[in-house]
Amino acid sequence: MEREKVETPLQKLEYNLNPVVSFFILPLFALANAGIEIRPESWSGSLEPVSLGIVTGLIIGKCFGILSFSELFVKLGLSELPKNTNWGTMTGASITAGIGFTMSIIISELTFEDPTVKAQAKLAILIASTLAGIIGMLVIKAFIGKEEVR
Secondary structure: OOOOOOOOOOOOOOOOHHHHHHHHHHHHHHHHHHOOOOOHHHHHHOOOHHHHHHHHHHHHHHHHHHHHHHHHHOOOOOOOOOOOHHHHHHHHHHHHHHHOOHHHHHHHHHHHHHHHHHHHHHHHHHHHHHHHHHHHHHHHHOOOOOOOOO
């Protein structure tokens, strides 16, 4: 490979460590600093109103808000869809916005006083972020490269 001839050893190391850091170390760091305790009894509050509201807001609410304003700006002529993009891929991208893990944890820390509700909120944020990533990726994959029917 030609690239290997011009890369320094440090660049090679950085390139090889990137997947490990991105997919293991950073998520582990985020979970450790978020203070989320995942125990069997933690799941009992998953269907509480706070948890359902957080999951709904992060997945459906963010998607609806982003898509609504995107469509409004496109219809007003203030913006246009990016090249090689359709509304299906925009839907997937707006669903992935629900991954807002760090800011959601900070807001829940500031909002809730009851430690039980805080724990429920943190677990709901983790669940919603994971679902938003998976669902968004699947929607994008389903629509990528397809022509928009108008």
